[in-house]
């Protein structure tokens with residue numbers, strides 16, 4: 001059997017991932033008392049997401065959305081296979097992992113955009129302030145509550161993301177966290 005190592009996660013994807021972890025943790029923990037740090041962490045997350053969306057289109061094979069975004073029925077079939085402990089191993093993201101990547105990116109985007117709206121209404125600061133006169137009020141009403149809702153939704157998704165990583169690592173007896181650090185997996 002060929003057990004050579006194969007590069008799966010390129011350096012930009014790995015830097016994106018661990019910076020995202022650090023920035024989300026920073027933003028979540030500073031939301032009450034350290035508004036400057038909180039907003040800079042949020043801006044960095046927006047930059048990271050913009051990069052990742054572009055990289056998902058032009059990046060190498062396993063970074064591309066086309067490599068891991070699958071139909072809802074494939075995701076459900078994969079989850080069923082996990083339940084019966086007969087799930088196929090994937091070198092890139094498995095179908096459920098791919099769906100989670102999209103859910104995390106979408107939830108983080110909504111968290112950061114509503115964060116900008118909340119920053120404009122609560123602190124009269126940030127890039128959306130100048131747009132407030134031109135935009136309907138309902139966009140800004142309750143922005144802080146909506147922002148908090150999406151931040152907590154993201155936290156819940158992260159919980160399931162980590163559970164998914166642990167289950168996939170155990171079922172295929174491979175260390176997926178190490179792979180996200182080194183970039184390498186066993187080819188077989």
Ligand code: HEM
Nearest residue numbers: 013017020021024092093094097101104158165176177180
């Ligand atoms: C310490 C906690 C975390 C661990 C151990 C972890 C681990 C991992 C691993 C192993 C993968 C690759 C999954 C695979 O092999 O298919 C991954 C992907 C990913 N994780 Fe995490 N993760 C953590 C926290 C987070 C957080 C907090 C976020 C979001 C704020 C996040 C967002 C993502 C995203 C977006 C991907 C896809 C990477 C890409 O393709 O660019 N993770 N994570």
